Structures are given as structure tokens and as C-alpha cells.
Amino acid sequence: MNDYYLKCLKCHKKYIKDQILYTCFKCGGLLDVYYNYEKISKEIKIKKLTDKDFDLKTFSFLLPIKEELLPPLKVGGTPLYEVIYLRELLGLKNLYIKDDGLNPTASFKDRASAIAIAKARELKQNIIACASTGNAASSLAGLSASSKISSIIFVPQNAPPAKLTQSLIYGAKVFNVKGNYDQAYDICLEASKKYGWYNRNTGFNPYLLEGKKTAGLEILLQLKFNVPDKIIVSVGDGCILASIYKGFLDAKYLNWISQIPQIIGVQAKGADPLKRAFDRKTEVRPIIPNTVADSISVGHPRAAAQALRALIKSKGFMLNVSDQEILKAQKILAAFSGIFAEPAASAAAAGLIKLAKNKQITSEEKIVVLITGSGLKDLNSAQKLLPKAYYIKPNLKDLSKIIEKDFYF
Secondary structure: OOOEEEEEOOOOOEEEOOOOOOOOOOOOOOEEEEEOHHHHHHHOOHHHOOOOOOOHHHHHHHOOOOHHHOOOOOOOOOOEEOOHHHHHHHOOOEEEEEEHHHOOOOEOOHHHHHHHHHHHHHOOOOEEEEEOOOHHHHHHHHHHHOOOOEEEEEEEOOOOHHHHHHHHHOOOEEEEEOOOHHHHHHHHHHHHHHHOOEEOOOOOOOOHHHHHOHHHHHHHHHOOOOOOOEEEEEOOOOHHHHHHHHHHHHHHHOOOOOOOOEEEEEEEHHHOHHHHHHHHOOOOOOOOOOOOOHHHOOOOOOOHHHHHHHHHHOOOEEEEEOHHHHHHHHHHHHHHHOOOEOHHHHHHHHHHHHHHHOOOOOOOOEEEEEEOEEHHHOHHHHHHHOOOOOOOOOOHHHHHHHHHHHOOO
8 A cells, every 4th residue: 555644634733544534633624645755756657657548546556545445347547538519619729528427337426436445445344324416326336336335325305316226226225315415414424423334425534535636637647748727627515626636736746747727616606605715715604505416516515625725726716607507508518529417517518618708718728627427317407408309100291391390400
């Protein structure tokens, strides 16, 4: 296992590995993971890394786990598309889409779940619990099933049926909480403490961010270590935003790059406590969330401190988009790139479109948009702005009537 230590973001107290599981003993703050970068830089040469047949394990030297304890399913190694037609539509010459909807359970959350499972196996734990709006739930359930570990899931009452189905078919024990995600999160913490379950909760377990940061490292690998100007991500708890920053920060510590891209976070207008805090330069004040984008429907972001630091350090910023903008972007993304993203992931695309429209990005900038989940996760939302299919009798005459009346490309 790699040499690493943990340090509290709030009081800066350091912990050696295996000394602590979750948050700081002293102040309860979130913990960051740091490695022996000097040693790694001597052992790992950038020229030896290749974007051929790579995945999360490619960066095992920058992860706090034993590689052999990771789940057998392939996590990471998702494509970075050049999306030519979307570039033309928005007038952006160097636009890329990182599609993490192609992970084993169709979401970015597999990167974090893989690390949680490796940690649980290292600690001889055979039950893992998490609270989730849906993606972390199905991710933990699927990867746990592949590793012979039991999973216990807490989801809010409005979790999309497709995500519940995923969790259940993988064999997870699912508790549908009569409340929102934040309430599901709290009861998961209480239950994990009472029953001794290993906890996968975002903004609590310090190792999750380490799995998620591999997306940032992959982007670098796929761009031949040419740093993009901007990376646009959807934001709920803030962990994904913070993790992308961490990936680039680790690369900088290893002298692979000299600068970190500007990270732009996008929240739904009905669930934007991080944007409000960033704009006002205050601490985050919890709100009651209300958005169609269930995966970022978070009123009390648990990784707020790490996310706000990432924004400040990367000279980034936050913006919000309406549900209407999210659903419209979902359709545009699909129609001009062939990538079908769920509403929460489409929020990043909506942010991109808004920035392009307001001329807050230039045509020459190298921009990466992170898509965090497949649209198949929530078909009901996608159908809200779509036209109905044509219903015809099985004959050419019936077909011709429709084509001659209003059929066009």
C-alpha cells in the first residue's frame, strides 16, 4: 500500500494511515489525503502512462488502497469525446465531453464506491452503508455484489425508480426514507455508528474523493498532459468538484503540470447553497432543495469546505441553471453529441451553454465538461420536453399521411 497521511482541512491536525476512519477526532473537520509525492515522482514516469486500455487501477500509485482489493469490474477509463457537432453549435473549437455514464453502473459514483469497497475489505468489514439520491446507491450495490459484500442503502422518497431498481436487483437492502437526501444522510450516519457498518457517505469518508479524483487524472492522460483551461462539473454535495481539483493538484505535486484548470461548478437553481455561499463569501447555509435533477438535489452539501477551497484555489466560480435549462440542455447534448445524460449530469451541459451564450468562454479555450450519469437512470425527466412518437397502422398509406403533413429533419 502507498505511503500516505491524512490532514484535517479545518484544524490541520495530521493522522497517519489506519489511525482514523472518517472525520477529524479533534474538530470534526473533513480530512484530506496526501502522499509521498517525492517518492512517487521517482518511481512513476509520466512517459510510461498511456491512454491505451487504462482505468482506475492505472493510478493505483496515487490511491490509499491495495490494488488487489478493488472490485473486479472495470471502473474508469471512460472516453473523452471531441463532440464535433456540439462544438459547431456553440462556436467552441476545443470542447470535450468526459462521459462517466459508461462506468459499470452508469455513473461517476463507481469511482468512489470502488475505493470504499477496497477499504472495507482491507478493514475486514463485510457490510457497507450509504445515503444517496440514487447513483451512489446503485453504484455501491453493484460493485458490492461483484465483491461479495453486503450493502445497505438509504434513499429519499423521490429517488428515481430506475435507480431503486438497480440497487434492488444487485441485492442491496434499501430503505426509502420519508424525507429528502439530507435526512437520509443523517439516519445513515446514525445507523452506521450504531451497527458498526462501514460508511460510504460523501463528505464524511475521506477516501471517496481519492477515487473520484481519477477522472481528473484521466482527463490529463487523454489530453497528453495538456491542461485544459476550464472544467465544468455539476455540483450537489461538492465532492466531485473537490475531487477534480484534487486530481490536478496531485499531478502538480508530481511536477506533471505547472497549473490547475479553472473549475466551474453548476447547480440547479432550486438546490444551489454552494453557489450562494461562494457568491456571498460566507459559510454554506442549508436550504430545502427542489429540482428535477435528483442527483444534485442537495440542500446541505457535506463536502462544502473542500468544494469552496477548490473553487478559490483554481480561480473558478459557480453558476446556477433552471430546471428548464437543464432539460433543454439534456436534449441538445443528446441531439448534437449522441450522449444521453441524466438531468443532474445535464446541468453541467446547461452551464456550458449558458457560459457560451453569455460569452464567458472563448472559442479558443480548451474546455472539458464532465458527464456524471446516464440518461437511462431517469427516463421520466427526459420525457418532459420530448415530442411524442408517431403512431401508425402497419401500412405505407398511413405513414405517408404523416410524412407529407409534418415530417421533417
